[in-house]
Amino acid sequence: MKYLIAGNWKMNGTAASAKALASGLAHKTGVSAAHADIVLCPPAPLLPIVAAEIGQGLIGLGGQDCHANEKGAHTGDVSAGLLKDIGCSFVIVGHSERRADHGETDAIVKAKAAAALKAGLTPIICVGETEAEREAGKTATIIARQIAGSVPENATAANAVIAYEPVWAIGTGKTATTDDIAAVHGQIRNLFNGEGKANLRILYGGSVKGSNAQAILATAGVNGALVGGASLDLEDFWRIISACP
Ligand code: PEP
Numbered sequence: 001m002k003y004l005i006a007g008n009w010k011m012n013g014t015a016a017s018a019k020a021l022a023s024g025l026a027h028k029t030g031v032s033a034a035h036a037d038i039v040l041c042p043p044a045p046l047l048p049i050v051a052a053e054i055g056q057g058l059i060g061l062g063g064q065d066c067h068a069n070e071k072g073a074h075t076g077d078v079s080a081g082l083l084k085d086i087g088c089s090f091v092i093v094g095h096s097e098r099r100a101d102h103g104e105t106d107a108i109v110k111a112k113a114a115a116a117l118k119a120g121l122t123p124i125i126c127v128g129e130t131e132a133e134r135e136a137g138k139t140a141t142i143i144a145r146q147i148a149g150s151v152p153e154n155a156t157a158a159n160a161v162i163a164y165e166p167v168w169a170i171g172t173g174k175t176a177t178t179d180d181i182a183a184v185h186g187q188i189r190n191l192f193n194g195e196g197k198a199n200l201r202i203l204y205g206g207s208v209k210g211s212n213a214q215a216i217l218a219t220a221g222v223n224g225a226l227v228g229g230a231s232l233d234l235e236d237f238w239r240i241i242s243a244c245p
Pocket of ligand 1: 008010165169170171172205206207208226227228229230
């Protein structure tokens with residue numbers, strides 16, 4: 001199974017920095033073969049700028065969120081269909097920052113993932129426990145609830161991706177141990193009801209950077225990474241991509 005490295009730029013960047021980062025990455029993939037599928041998820045207004053730099057080639061484009069509805073009176077939101085129309089093939093749904101900042105429940109995340117599938121996008125469905133939940137020994141319970149509640153029935157290994165992102169590891173410099181990552185990825189694979197679970201791509205996210213990528217990506221059950229901060233640094237992001245086995 002080919003690894004997937006997705007860069008989540010979050011609410012960062014300008015037109016100029018997006019152009020520079022995307023063209024730099026396109027250049028690198030042009031001169032040396034990438035060891036993984038690569039996806040860039042910039043802020044929505046920067047999608048066309050990134051699309052122009054990456055062309056139709058080796059780098060995919062993804063949104064950071066989509067609305068559950070196809071269109072209508074949803075000021076500030078973006079539909080999955082529009083993301084598809086402007087060249088996206090992926091969309092992140094249920095990121096913990098959206099669950100926390102916008103009160104997104106498992107049901108909302110599931111509806112968004114279903115909208116993505118309907119539009120022909122691959123949803124990257126995020127799950128993960130908070131620090132308090134981990135310390136209370138509730139990680140497995142939370143992951144089970146999120147997988148049951150956030151993954152649409154028609155999701156399969158071929159049309160969807162899951163990202164395990166412990167909330168306490170996002171943007172903090174802390175990472176889960178490789179034993180903990182392997183345990184949760186194994187649990188997610190077991191719980192996934194869709195077709196082809198052996199081939200389901202399960203990404204790890206949470207302070208992945210060039211210096212720790214090799215150990216994380218070599219962990220059992222890890223099929224790639226969802227990268228926040230380090231995806232804004234061309235050289236560090238490339239080190240992560242190059243660390244894929
Ligand atoms: C993320 O935004 O999904 C993420 C994992 O962020 P970071 O790599 O900065 O922890």
